[in-house]
Amino acid sequence: MNDVERHRFERHLNPLNNEDMGVKYLLKEVDEDGWKAVLGRREKERQKSNEIRDILDGFNGAAIDLFRRIDIGTIYTREEGTKLTKGLRSELEELRAFTFEALWDVSRNFNCSVPFINPAWEMSHGKISDVLRKEKQAKADKDAKADKEALEAIAATTAVAADP
DSSP: OOHHHHHTSOOOOSOOOOHHHHHHHHTTSSOHHHHHHHHHHHHHHHHHHHHHHHHHHHHHHHHHHHHTTSOTTOOOOHHHHHHHHHHHHHHHHHHHHHHHHHHHHHHHHHTOOEEEEOTTSOEEEEOHHHHHHHHHHHHHHHHHHHHHHHHHHHHHHHHHHHOO
């Protein structure tokens, strides 16, 4: 995963400094309802950013730990190397799926677009529900095409068998 993606989601360790809104409120540039609304939006954005960053940091840490299993001082046989890489690939795929689910929860909870790692291992952005809907439709289209081709093959085979 690209560090640029992770850094887009700031870590807010200290409470937000809402001094600007306090000044606007005291100068009566904004009323109490507007002040509360802005503070609420900022807090929600802080929470969302922290949750996304925590998930992406967790993914990075876990992936690094998986790759540390590769001992660069060891010369692996073909079988050992194959077994190691297949195991790592399987565990990385499980980690990707787990991360996807965690980001989906954030997307649903905050009704927002989030970064995620797609099945091709590329960083993407969007509402995960929209992505899942598109993937489901693409799979349905692919299945429908395969079914149509199978029926056409059966029809062609039946037609050939029927002709004497």
